[in-house]
Amino acid sequence: MASRNVSEFVWQRLGEWGIKRVYGYPGDGVGGLDVALEKAKDRMHYVQVRHEEMAAFMASAHAKFTGEVGLCYATSGPGAIHLLNGLYDAKMDHVPVVAIVGQQARMGLGASYQQEVDLQNLFKDVAGDFVMQASVPGQVRHLIDRAVRIASARRVVTCVILPNDLQLMPYQDPPNAHGATHTGVGYAGPAKLPDDKILREAAAILNAGKKVAMLVGAGALHATDEVIAIADKLQAGCAKALLGKAVLPDDLPWVTGSLGLLGTKPSWDLMQDCDTFLMIGSSFPYSEFLPKPGSARGVQIDMDAGALSLRYPMDVSMVGDSSVALRALLPLLEQKSDTSWRGTIEKGVQSWWKTLEDRAMQSAEPLNPQRVFWELSPRLPENAIITADSGSVANWYARDLKIRRGMKASLSGGLASLGAGTPYAVAGKMAFPDRTVIACMGDGAMQMNGLNEMITISKYWKEWSNPRLIVLVLNNRDLNQVTWEERVQLGAGKTESTQSIPDFPYHKYAELLGLKGIFVDHPDKVGAAWDEALSADRPVILEAFTDPNVPPLPPHITLKDAKNFMTSLADEPERGSVIVNSAKEMLAGVLPGHKG
Incomplete structure (x- = not known):
């Protein structure tokens, strides 16, 4: 050589x-x-x-x-x-x-x-x-x-x-001498199967439970079949951490969707009402959304021993690969015959999807951001890869998009960094050039990093077997998630000097790069805009000119949050719009079919 x-x-x-x-x-x-x-x-x-x-x-x-x-x-x-x-x-x-x-x-x-x-x-x-x-x-x-x-x-x-x-120096293998070491190539995975005694202890707890709630995260992405089998045997409902969105398809009637600040009411209800809690492959950070300590017996499976019993005091903690551990656990579980708990969950999920549709169809000035995601959901191509950025866009990604089997979806979870959505999309496309990739971006993230990485997309897109990469930009001229956090968490009105950002013609910028740009600002034209983007012969920026004052309502509103929000209205520069949109969204949850 x-x-x-x-x-x-x-x-x-x-x-x-x-x-x-x-x-x-x-x-x-x-x-x-x-x-x-x-x-x-x-x-x-x-x-x-x-x-x-x-x-x-x-x-x-x-x-x-x-x-x-x-x-x-x-x-x-x-x-x-x-x-x-x-x-x-x-x-x-x-x-x-x-x-x-x-x-x-x-x-x-x-x-x-x-x-x-x-x-x-x-x-x-x-x-x-x-x-x-x-x-x-x-x-x-x-x-x-x-x-x-x-x-x-x-x-x-x-x-x-x-x-x-x-x-630049000539490479030399280490000598066969004292002080040298000689390494080799080859992956070695960690131990994957929990001890049999621990598996039986976990099974005993799960078999005794009458109302079992499950939470799955990114550590269960390769264990979809096993998670479904366990949930069916336990007649359980299952919530998903944000990084576990693609673990289970949302067309399963007992899947309650995301949990947490960006989560759903059925997931909140699931955790509050259960008597047994099974957590698989997740380091979900917000303990306040989990069962109250002591209210449910807990079992957890994770590859990382340091993540065990970290968010909830578990009765049984197992180190193991989720797929392998669940397969070993399955024959130890008894088939539950009482379907009343799951029936309650399914009714809540069905009602929730109707609530989301009602919210998405509420009018806004000029466009409700939820409508953009609601129209995308049934149009998602098979095996699509979806990325999202941090900010209010993550709310709509987490709640409104119905993931189907075979899709991939991710974002910056633990760090929740602004500006990750477009590089994530590029990486997804490079790894799977035959798949359609959709990046869901806010305008703050797009201005921070997205505009530059569109140049990377323009450099490489002709190499891809499938040219479709769509970057959705919600142009609301506002750093929207933080604005709503100011209102709800701090009791302050929008601070325009920090929160307002410049308008920018994102769709025209796409055309400067030789890509396709689409602009939409009317609710009745959103579906057609998605159809055009999904049939394009090159990457697309789909710019949706949306209303910043549509609230990303949490699944559970505390008295403190409500008081802060009312206090914030005193110095809110966009008071009228905030009040009207908040009222519409709240009514959509209690008056199904109401159109504002």
């Missing part, structure tokens, strides 16, 4: 691990890696982003959509710093990502050299399980191997730092 330098070895070794795509941006701190990547383009697909933060978001989304290790790289100093936000997204949502970052030449380190940043300390929190700087070529093999293996096995972020002079 011809001699290789360190950079050439890095891409080769990552390829031997089965990693085929890297998201990144060049720089002199990774000059050797840049040159070697061009030589390796037949086996390592490079996606050039517009900002390193986007590379890390894409690596995180790649891991979420594929189950594989995501890979990103960046230059020294500012490039490495830019990765951090996207890497924290991966860390907080427990997905495996490897970051390769450059560093200044070894001889200059410690001399306050240009772009010299203490990267090991900088990355120590986000990549705490493994972050290491290479010093000699013989060290690189085990650094790459350990970074990939640890990221995969522990579902964490890891980081390898490569000084730029080292990148």
Whole structure:
């Protein structure tokens, strides 16, 4: 074999691990890696982003959509710093990502050299399980191997730092000598099957329950069949954490939808009224939406022992893969014959979908954002991939879109970072170019990151077997979620200096990039706009000019929230619109068929 330098070895070794795509941006701190990547383009697909933060978001989304290790790289100093936000997204949502970052030449380190940043300390929190700087070529093999293996096995972020002079040195395997170590390629998953005694203890609790509630998260995305079988045997209802939206199709009548601040009333009722609680593959953060401690006996399954009994005091906690554990648990469960609990759940779900439709059909000035999602839902193509950004758009994504079997859906969960929706969509499209991808964006997120990543989409879209990637932008000229949080949580009216953002012709910007732009501001034209977008021969920005004062009503309104909202009206600059829209939405929940 011809001699290789360190950079050439890095891409080769990552390829031997089965990693085929890297998201990144060049720089002199990774000059050797840049040159070697061009030589390796037949086996390592490079996606050039517009900002390193986007590379890390894409690596995180790649891991979420594929189950594989995501890979990103960046230059020294500012490039490495830019990765951090996207890497924290991966860390907080427990997905495996490897970051390769450059560093200044070894001889200059410690001399306050240009772009010299203490990267090991900088990355120590986000990549705490493994972050290491290479010093000699013989060290690189085990650094790459350990970074990939640890990221995969522990579902964490890891980081390898490569000084730029080292990148160009001839690669050498470590010697067969004292002090050297010799690593190999190969994934090793953690233990997946809980102890038989623990399984039987869990089964005893679940068999004794009369009103079983389930909550599934991203850790159950590969266990759809098993979750359905368990729920049917227990005659349970099942709520979904936000990252678990695609675990179960919403056409199952006992699936109550999302839980939490962005959740549904049936999910709230399910948790408040149950006597037994089964939580699978979720680190759902909001304990106040779970059963009151002591009101229900609890069983939890999670791959991460640190996540067990964290949000609710469980009676039985099991470390295990959700699919494997549920298959082992199933024969230990007794088929429940009493269907009254599930019947109550199904009636609540049926009523809720009608309430959502009534809310979506309420008039607004000029357009109700819920109508945009309600019209999309039945039009979602088979096997679609849906991403959403943070903000009020996440409410409508969580509640109004009916996921069907085979679809994928995700967003920035634990970090809830603004600006992740478009890089997530790009990663989904790169991994599955034959699928239609839809990104649901607010205008704040679109202005923050989305406009730039549309350039990335324009760069690559002709390579895709299916050109359809639709970016929905809710143009309401407002940082809407925070505005409503000010009203409800702080009792303050909208602070226009912080919340109002500039209008921008998003659909015209698409045309500047050679893409398709569609604009809609009338409720009767929303369906046709979606039909046009879904039949386009290129990526689309669908700009919906929506009313910012349609409230994202929580599933449960506390007395404190109600008081704060009433207080906020005293100094609310858009008082009339807020009152009228809030009244319409509330009436839609109690007067089915009411049209405002």
